[in-house]
Amino acid sequence: MSVTAEEIMATYEDLAKLEAEFDNVETETIRYQYKISKDLYVKRAEVIAKINDFWPLVFEQAPMDIDEHIQPADSAVLLGAIKDFKVERFEIDNPVEGGDPRSVSFRFEFNENDHFEDKVLEKKFWWRHGKDGSIGYCSEPVEIKWKEGKDLTNGLLSLAKAAFDEQKAAPKKEGKEKKELGKAAAALKKKMEDHEGEVSFFAWFGFVGDYVTAEENAEVVAKKKTGVEFPLEDAEMADGGDDEDDEDWEDEEDLEIFPVGDDVAMALADDLWPNALKYFTHAQEEEGLSDVEYESGDEEEEEDGEGAAAKPKQKKHKKACAHGCEH
Template sequence: MADQIEDTPVYYEELYDLEREFEDVEVEIIRQQYILSKPLYAKRAELVAKIPKFWALVLEQAPVEIDEYIQPTDANVLYSHLTNLTVSRFSLEEDEKKGDPRNFLVRFEFSENEYFEDRVIEKKFWWRHSKDGFEGLVSEPVTIKWKEGKDLTEGLLDLAKAVYDEQLAAPKEAKKGKQTELTEKQKTLKKKISETGMGGVSFFCFFGYVGEIVSEEESKEVIAKENERRKKRQAGEKVKDEDEDMEDEEDLDDDEEDDELDIFPPGDVVAVTIADELWPNAIKYFTQAQDQDLDDVDFEDFEEDDEEEENSGNARPPKKHKRCASGCKH
């Protein structure tokens, strides 16, 4: 099979460029969908503001990519105190035609609670390209003003922010994870992550997700060079990939090291699921929550009660499981 592929005139550069064109179309679809849906989201916001616990119920029915990271203590906060959830494509708000629609902000709003002082917690995500070949979502750690003894992340979020700030202030090589030895803060963070219990970290560690440290300037430079190479190839010119060297293996090691310092590695997956699934389909998930209540009806008990009171004429409604303050049912 390998020999057949080698003998086949496959133009990998052309396939690569074509794949990029498909991606360009997908990006444009996101742009147009957001612009066209904006008035509908505004109308939805007005309606759901009148429904108590709307977003708490939506989150209760969240896809597994989100739900699996919500610990019992997290659920008590999210299901009892989440009052609003918003996703906005902030780059499109600044420039509908040129802004990258893959950049977005997730905004959580909470009622007063015993865990933290914040009423609003926001996290931004940027789609970036790095010189070492990385392409994807990056972010910055967001701290939470925890009340005394109530930090659900047990210090991980504050440590992640401290390490991130330290990396930003470090030389360029250190930012890329190429320092020969971990700093004291990094060692402390790595140790604390390794000591995390089997139950997993709190969902609120999501706000500490970084991904990779890639500046806007670096990303723009990489994109500009790539676009220039694409144009040359489309014009029939032969273009040598100047980045082809042995750095890939080194970068792989660096990526593994970076993952060891990330307090919430699946942060990009959770963010995309919120932005592309939970947010646009909120009404569907809310409806599922209502249907779930109906599914929980104990019809057998109802039938017994109905038989017992058949002669009295006092038929009682079917029993439903009660929803406790934390959102659970019993």
């Protein structure tokens, strides 16, 4: 039995509606969870404010999705100077048109350190819908005021911010119109090609993603609520696109200095933040076990009469601790 094109399209529309219903359930679940737990987070903040090195110890125990991006030089700053950390779903209490409870902000508060002047670094991730059918996080680069010769991103973050501002200020080009790289974007691309070694965690502040403006998001959300879908050509679902235009978009994607920035954001918001007490407890337990092993080792050496120096305590990560040492 053959199926007509009209029947196939009708089925796709049913799937799209079903997907929208699942999305609404997820949205309301996040909203409800935030509502019933926000007072607990206030209490938690009051308690941990009395604990020295709470957040350095939590970040020292960070899950792999975060930890793998923290380089030794980052660790010396992140764990040695971080004073407070806060995550907020800023579009829940102050919703904007088309706002979403999945939009999240990250606020890092630092003590004086050798690398940058900022006392607070804050980055927002907006959950937005694009006319091309994309749904997900986008952000804007956050500049860091690095001290002379102390830029851990080797200039990538500053150029990412300049390239973003340059692109935002440029006249918008539609369709297959040529998208040429500006001066800052070209400099960023060359810098990325010349960059050697691992990328600093602080490059995460330069993540942009598939950027969608608030106006475009509001337009798409409003149309979806009324059941109106964007034309197929706007959603870029049809095959046979222009190869040259695709190459232009690839050039823009190549300018992402921290491609997995949204994944790290989700790990921070959905894992490290809600489970901070668990990670702090693990850090305390590891410290206790290390002390026992250290003392046990001393006793054995004394009994053997060797007099050799005790081995250093082994920690979870081979990186700088909150006090600037490496382990």
